[in-house]
Amino acid sequence: MSSADAALILIDVQPDFMPGGALACHEGDAIVPGIDALLGRRRFRHVVATQDWHPRGHVSFVDAHPGHAPFDAIELYGQPQTLWPAHCVQGTAGAALHPGIDWTPVDLILRKGCDARVDSYSAFRENVGPAGTRPDTGLAGWLRGRGVDTVYLAGLARDVCVLWSAQDAAALGFRTHVLWDLTRPVTPAGDAPTRSALAAAGVAILDSTALG
Template identity: 40%
Template sequence: MKRALIIVDVQNDFCEGGSLAVDGGASVASRLTDYVAEHAGDYGAIVTTQDWHIDPGAHFSEQPDFVDTWPAHCVAGTAGAAFHPDLDVSGVDAMFRKGQYAAAYSGFEGHLAQAGDAEGTSDDSPGLDEWLSRHGITDVDVAGIATDYCVKATALDSARVGYRTTVLRDLCAGIADDLEPTFRDLESAGVRLA
C-alpha cells in the first residue's frame, strides 16, 4: 500500500476575502499545513490541485446560479488563483491545474503544472491519475475546498478509477450548511470518511 494526499483547491479566491469565499477556508489552509508537518511520512506523495481558469466559458457568469455558473474566480496567474498563504506547499511533490477552458471540479481533470508554460500546463503533461499510477499509489486521502464540490468530485473520481479513497472531513470546508447529502453520496460510491 502506498498512499497519497491530494490537497484540493486551497486557493485565495476560495478562502475568506476571495471572490468565491468558503467559510473556514483559511482555517483549512492552516490545519492542512499542521497536518502535513505531522503526517508527511505517512504518504508516498503529496499533491495539490488548483482551479486555473483562462477562459472557462459559461462556468463564469455575471448572474451566477451557484450550481453550474459562478462569479469569476481563480483566474490563471492572479492572486486569487494562488495558494492561500497559510498553506505551506514546500513539501508538495506535484501540482495539478484544471479548468483552463471549461468547468473542472475534479482534480482528475487536471494536468501537471509545468514551469514556464504560460497556461500552467502542457497538453502532454500527465493527468493526476497517470501521475499517481506512475508513482505506485494505491490509496488516496482527499482534503481541501469545497467539500461539496471539488473535494467530492475528486474523491468520486479517485474511487471510480480504483484508488482506495478517504475524505479527511476535518481538513475540508464546504459551501452547504448541511453536508450530510455529500457524505452519503461519497459513502455510496465506496469513499471512506475519516
C-alpha cells in the first residue's frame, strides 16, 4: 500500500450506533479500539470521517411516519426506505464522533443526511431524492484532487452505510477495500448478503492486520 495514493474512510463511528445508542449496531463499540490504534499508526496520508448529521424530523425517522414501526420499509421517491429510530440528530451527543478515538489524523469530516427530505447512506452519493437522482457529496472529487485512487473503509454499519459507500467507491473507479474486522452490522444476519454484495461490486475484504 502506498500512503500517497490511498485514503482511509471511517464511516459514521458515532455513539448513536453503539450499544446503548438510538440505533445500536451489533457490537458496534468493538471497533473503537482498533480504529484508534490504526489512526495512531499514521498509515494513511488522507483520512476521511463521515458523520451522520440529521435534522430533527428527518424523512427516514419512523416518528415522521405515523402508524409505522421502527424498521418498517416504505416507498420513498420510488425506492425502498427503511424507517429508522431517530438517531444522530444534529448537535446531540449521539451524533458526535466517538470520544474514544483520537481523530487528529482526520483531514476531512463529511457530514451527511443533512437534507431533511433525503436519506444518505453512502459517503459518495445521497440516496435517491425528490428529483429521482442521487446527489454527489463531493467526496470523489476531493479524493481525486489529492491523487487518491485507492480507499479502505471501516465503520458502521457494514450492511448499510459501509456497504453503500464501498459499492459507490468501486463504481466510481476507486480500488476499494473493506476492513471487515473494523466494521459491524446492524444485525449479524446481514453479513452473508453483505459479503456477496461486496464481491459482486469488486470490493476486497481485508483484515486490518493486513495493513501492517
